[in-house]
Amino acid sequence: MLKKLTVALSERSYPIYIGQNILTNFQSFPLKSGERVLIATNDTIAPLYLNAVEKMLEENGVKVDTVVVPDGEKYKTIETWNTILTSLLAKNHTRNSVLIALGGGVIGDVVGFAAACYQRGIRFIQVPTTLLSQVDSSVGGKTAINHPLGKNMIGAFYQPQAVVIDINCLKTLPQRELSAGLAEVIKYGIIMDQDFFNWLEQHIEDLLALEPNAMSYCIAHCCELKAKIVAADETEQDLRAILNLGHTYGHAIEAELGYGNWLHGEAISVGMLMAAQSAKLLGHFKESNINRIKQLLIRAKLPVTKPEMMSTESYITHMLRDKKVLSGKLRLVLPFEIGQVQVIDDVNQEIVLQSIELCQ
Amino acid sequence: MLKKLTVALSERSYPIYIGQNILTNFQSFPLKSGERVLIATNDTIAPLYLNAVEKMLEENGVKVDTVVVPDGEKYKTIETWNTILTSLLAKNHTRNSVLIALGGGVIGDVVGFAAACYQRGIRFIQVPTTLLSQVDSSVGGKTAINHPLGKNMIGAFYQPQAVVIDINCLKTLPQRELSAGLAEVIKYGIIMDQDFFNWLEQHIEDLLALEPNAMSYCIAHCCELKAKIVAADETEQDLRAILNLGHTYGHAIEAELGYGNWLHGEAISVGMLMAAQSAKLLGHFKESNINRIKQLLIRAKLPVTKPEMMSTESYITHMLRDKKVLSGKLRLVLPFEIGQVQVIDDVNQEIVLQSIELCQ
Ligand SMILES: NC(=O)c1ccc[n+]([C@@H]2O[C@H](COP(=O)([O-])OP(=O)(O)OC[C@H]3O[C@@H](n4cnc5c(N)ncnc54)[C@H](O)[C@@H]3O)[C@@H](O)[C@H]2O)c1
Ligand SMILES: NC(=O)c1ccc[n+]([C@@H]2O[C@H](COP(=O)([O-])OP(=O)(O)OC[C@H]3O[C@@H](n4cnc5c(N)ncnc54)[C@H](O)[C@@H]3O)[C@@H](O)[C@H]2O)c1
Ligand SMILES: [Zn+2]
Ligand SMILES: [Zn+2]
Numbered sequence: 001m002l003k004k005l006t007v008a009l010s011e012r013s014y015p016i017y018i019g020q021n022i023l024t025n026f027q028s029f030p031l032k033s034g035e036r037v038l039i040a041t042n043d044t045i046a047p048l049y050l051n052a053v054e055k056m057l058e059e060n061g062v063k064v065d066t067v068v069v070p071d072g073e074k075y076k077t078i079e080t081w082n083t084i085l086t087s088l089l090a091k092n093h094t095r096n097s098v099l100i101a102l103g104g105g106v107i108g109d110v111v112g113f114a115a116a117c118y119q120r121g122i123r124f125i126q127v128p129t130t131l132l133s134q135v136d137s138s139v140g141g142k143t144a145i146n147h148p149l150g151k152n153m154i155g156a157f158y159q160p161q162a163v164v165i166d167i168n169c170l171k172t173l174p175q176r177e178l179s180a181g182l183a184e185v186i187k188y189g190i191i192m193d194q195d196f197f198n199w200l201e202q203h204i205e206d207l208l209a210l211e212p213n214a215m216s217y218c219i220a221h222c223c224e225l226k227a228k229i230v231a232a233d234e235t236e237q238d239l240r241a242i243l244n245l246g247h248t249y250g251h252a253i254e255a256e257l258g259y260g261n262w263l264h265g266e267a268i269s270v271g272m273l274m275a276a277q278s279a280k281l282l283g284h285f286k287e288s289n290i291n292r293i294k295q296l297l298i299r300a301k302l303p304v305t306k307p308e309m310m311s312t313e314s315y316i317t318h319m320l321r322d323k324k325v326l327s328g329k330l331r332l333v334l335p336f337e338i339g340q341v342q343v344i345d346d347v348n349q350e351i352v353l354q355s356i357e358l359c360q
Numbered sequence: 361m362l363k364k365l366t367v368a369l370s371e372r373s374y375p376i377y378i379g380q381n382i383l384t385n386f387q388s389f390p391l392k393s394g395e396r397v398l399i400a401t402n403d404t405i406a407p408l409y410l411n412a413v414e415k416m417l418e419e420n421g422v423k424v425d426t427v428v429v430p431d432g433e434k435y436k437t438i439e440t441w442n443t444i445l446t447s448l449l450a451k452n453h454t455r456n457s458v459l460i461a462l463g464g465g466v467i468g469d470v471v472g473f474a475a476a477c478y479q480r481g482i483r484f485i486q487v488p489t490t491l492l493s494q495v496d497s498s499v500g501g502k503t504a505i506n507h508p509l510g511k512n513m514i515g516a517f518y519q520p521q522a523v524v525i526d527i528n529c530l531k532t533l534p535q536r537e538l539s540a541g542l543a544e545v546i547k548y549g550i551i552m553d554q555d556f557f558n559w560l561e562q563h564i565e566d567l568l569a570l571e572p573n574a575m576s577y578c579i580a581h582c583c584e585l586k587a588k589i590v591a592a593d594e595t596e597q598d599l600r601a602i603l604n605l606g607h608t609y610g611h612a613i614e615a616e617l618g619y620g621n622w623l624h625g626e627a628i629s630v631g632m633l634m635a636a637q638s639a640k641l642l643g644h645f646k647e648s649n650i651n652r653i654k655q656l657l658i659r660a661k662l663p664v665t666k667p668e669m670m671s672t673e674s675y676i677t678h679m680l681r682d683k684k685v686l687s688g689k690l691r692l693v694l695p696f697e698i699g700q701v702q703v704i705d706d707v708n709q710e711i712v713l714q715s716i717e718l719c720q
Contacts, residue, residue: 085507089507117477119514120502121516147449153445156480
């Protein structure tokens with residue numbers, strides 16, 4: 001079972017392959033015998049998948065080099081990016097070489113940015129191995145690294161040649177990471193697709209159990225939804241903003257607790273509920289819908305109450321600093337229906353405080 | 361006197377302004393009152409021009425920050441690029457800020473690459489202050505930094521919003537640097553424009569004397585020629601290669617002597633003569649044309665004989681390593697007429713050795 005989607009973005013379009021064990025299926029890689037690749041991955045993923053991919057490519061006549069960097073968001077840095085570039089140079093890779101990013105969103109972002117910059121751009125293939133990277137970061141062409149003064153501040157828009165999504169990789173993914181990915185999945189339902197939200201209510205346990213049909217349908221659908229938003233946004237600046245549902249609240253949690261203590265998806269889970277509460281207080285969203293969202297998040301094994309030790313006031317401080325906030329006014333994405341959101345400028349801080357209190 | 365050219369490249373086109381004292385003419389900058397800029401320059405150029413540009417922009421309501429990096433090709437590094445990015449972040453510059461590159465090709469390349477990467481790309485304005493950067497690096501959208509394992513190995517294609525060429529800046533440029541720029545000017549005549557070569561034979565002393573009409577005509581014409589090649593090359597890979605006339609030989613000189621001992625333009629001067637000799641030995645080019653080129657280079661105060669201490673054999677070693685060389689075969693751009701060149705694959709090494717010997 002191999003699904004193929006095509007993401008059509010401006011000049012370039014590229015295929016997304018979704019299936020089981022396609023990591024070791026040469027057909028899903030746009031490569032030819034005799035070509036050279038560098039596979040870049042991290043030290044958690046290397047022992048799990050690197051050998052298999054390397055062997056399969058070599059058996060098909062591809063010349064493979066590898067580079068393994070340390071695991072973690074804190075290594076999404078100029079240094080790691082430079083390590084990948086140095087590896088390409090040390091092994092005399094030319095403009096015709098291909099970079100393969102084997103890993104989650106961190107690897108995808110830093111390796112994608114290395115591909116964008118090596119000799120002013122070489123081909124690259126994304127092999128996302130976390131649910132979050134399969135449904136979110138692999139579509140849209142954003143690549144980036146962090147700077148001590150800001151997350152994702154250095155990067156490029158750069159499209160891969162292909163995205164290879166092997167759902168079997170999710171078997172080794174820690175359950176917390178799987179659930180964190182589901183938070184973004186549920187987000188797509190809330191922001192733009194009521195039918196998909198209904199479907200998730202029927203299949204969330206299948207997804208947690210990695211049932212292959214459910215999982216590949218889910219991933220394909222999320223990729224399509226994101227592609228639709230990204231493609232439309234080339235004209236309409238605001239549309240992409242809806243992807244930030246729950247993120248302004250969630251970023252406050254991540255920033256306060258230090259990145260990495262709560263996973264991004266966990267913070268977004270609670271953040272979406274806070275957004276829903278704000279919408280309700282403003283008279284835009286029904287209590288019964290809040291409960292539907294909350295129940296689904298609970299079933300997805302995601303947190304639905306704010307971190308205990310974090311004061312309500314500290315949210316506002318962080319939220320006013322968020323780059324989505326325009327000049328001191330809280331500009332928030334709020335749900336109006338399941339499947340429909342709006343960007344609201346100048347949300348009253350009192351409302352925000354109350355909605356945060358309601359999530360405990 | 362203000363000349364305006366428009367460079368039309370794929371999606372984006374941008375203006376090149378050429379004139380005297382336009383560095384302090386707000387009209388030549390696509391900026392509005394209230395906007396924020398960061399001017400990046402080096403410690404040689406800052407004392408000469410930074411204050412004047414800063415003052416003019418501030419008088420027009422632009423909010424100006426500045427960053428000064430050390431002068432020299434050896435600082436065209438990841439560290440300098442990071443210094444510029446850090447400066448943008450430390451001063452809270454957003455996606456709407458504009459980077460201004462004030463300097464020669466080194467500043468243009470590194471600052472342009474910073475603009476390409478800051479928050480995935482911000483606007484930038486090139487203010488080239490050397491003749492080489494005015495006629496060559498400001499057109500084409502190539503940005504880059506060096507890596508210890510190779511020159512210009514990390515970079516991006518990224519177009520400026522505008523190029524502001526103030527020919528009065530050339531008054532402070534050391535004469536060797538001016539002549540080095542003229543080597544690239546003469547190159548344009550040889551590779552594609554016999555009439556322009558004839559014009560140069562009549563006006564080379566005017567250019568050395570910085571006569572404003574001659575200089576602005578010359579710069580505008582070179583920008584147009586380069587834009588023509590770059591625009592055509594988006595389909596035709598080989599056309600851009602003609603810009604490398606003399607460069608494979610010249611790079612051997614630069615590499616052997618260590619970058620910076622001979623200026624790039626000086627090495628290219630001798631390199632073009634070597635190419636002409638190779639062409640003559642292959643029966644493609646007339647002795648009388650070699651003499652015309654040589655006389656023009658001499659009048660431009662450029663070297664026409666190879667560095668004394670460099671053995672003829674050492675050229676071949678370097679030339680075989682040059683990235684324009686395909687799998688051990690010497691692939692060279694050779695003149696067939698003044699104003700016409702061809703790319704010749706598999707040039708006999710014996711011919712190359714002989715032509716180098718003829719340049720002493
Ligand atoms: N480019 C975009 O559009 C975009 C969108 C969203 C997020 N992001 C970025 O993505 C990053 C987060 O991505 P993530 O959630 O995938 O985190 P991650 O890449 O850090 O992966 C999470 C953890 O799971 C491990 N892992 C990955 N695959 C595994 C597997 N199959 N089996 C076992 N362990 C595995 C990783 O090594 C890591 O420890 C952030 O840096 C974020 O900025 C980018
Ligand atoms: N991007 C491209 O397409 C492209 C094309 C050709 C060359 N380049 C790059 O350009 C660089 C060479 O550029 P360059 O020749 O301008 O060298 P440069 O930038 O090093 O400038 C030469 C010297 O002149 C000084 N200087 C500059 N303007 C001056 C002025 N008005 N008065 C006094 N001093 C001044 C500089 O500080 C420096 O010391 C190389 O790094 C090369 O790779 C890029
Ligand atoms: Zn997210
Ligand atoms: Zn050159």
